[in-house]
Amino acid sequence: MRKEAGERRNEILDAADELFGQKGFDGTSTNDILEKVGIARGTLYHHFKSKEEIMDALIERYSIRLLETAQKVAADKSVPVVDRIIRVVMSMNLSGGGSQEIMEHIHRPQNALMHQKIQKVVINSLTPILAEIICEGIEQGLFNTPFPYECMEMVVTYANTIFDDDMVQMTNEERATRIQAFIFNVERLLGVESGNLMSVIKMFGSNE
Template sequence: MRKEAEERKNEILDRADELFHIKGFDGTSTNDILEKVGIARGTLYHHFKSKEDIMDALIERYSDRLLNAAQEVAKDKTIPLVNRIVRVVMAVKLSGDNSEEIMEHIHRPQNALMHQKIQKIIINGLTPILAEIISEGIEQGIFSTPYPYECMEMVVTYANTIFDDDIVPMTNEERSKRIKAFIFNVERLLGAKSGSLMSVIQMLSND
């Protein structure tokens, strides 16, 4: 029974995700979801209290995938520390089947609430993962700061807003200049040797 309930719950999420992609969150009604899944209203409310509850479950699904990928990279000590930081950051970009559609879906104006909630999850989830790597770098003498968590909180918050085209539209030239300024200031924030993180620019450009 538990397996059947979980399968039904995932089916509701899958069909709702398809509808949100086509019609947007605001444009999708509860009746649309009921019709798409082919279930009674009582069955839907057994699993989810509201359409907003469904959206929150989808956000959790997206964010779990992103943060689990980042955590796996962070644990791989065979990757040089600076490279690992970049790969962790890049891991929070969806990849694989339907990734472009998912990201386009999240960034649509009618899905602004979903976008905002995912940003919050990424900031709160990615910061401790990166802070642990920074602490490792402090032990190795690469960085020097008494505030590894707070530094990463500032870095992730800035990167997650300024480099989001929905919030700050930029030309390629403007983006390139901001990335250089960003790395320049991150070096100082972390107490790193001047120029030691500039290779990050090339890594980000190649990804």
């Protein structure tokens, strides 16, 4: 039975995702993918010109899922504002839920453009989601800033670059200091008392 193009494409991506996880990106051949899906080489090349293009499509699909998750988390008003901010940021952490193969692929020097595209998606898509939660916090008297969107744009851009291991090399001690400084300044951007956002440190894991 002939399958719809979208269904076949997703089958290829699902198979590749599983194989990359098992054998690694370099250890997986196009033949492996062909055998797993049960299709001819011509069918594969109709959808993807190369293994690299399959990986690019996996990253794009993963990014879309991350954004959908972040939007769902942000919409849950039963969760307190600060906790929701933490959960939204953590849900967008590529390294937190993504395949190690995806992360390694993004950070290869030859994939700098792809890395940049992922960062652009995060900055442009996450900022408005967080800004809306900040506006809720302002209404509740938790925050005090006339620039909710701009504040979140600064926060997301900084976090997305400085805490990206590929951009800035840091020791654990330097990272811990950066995290403390980050929270210290976010509190001032949002007009809250010092120490009120220390729970935000959760999103950085236990490296501090």
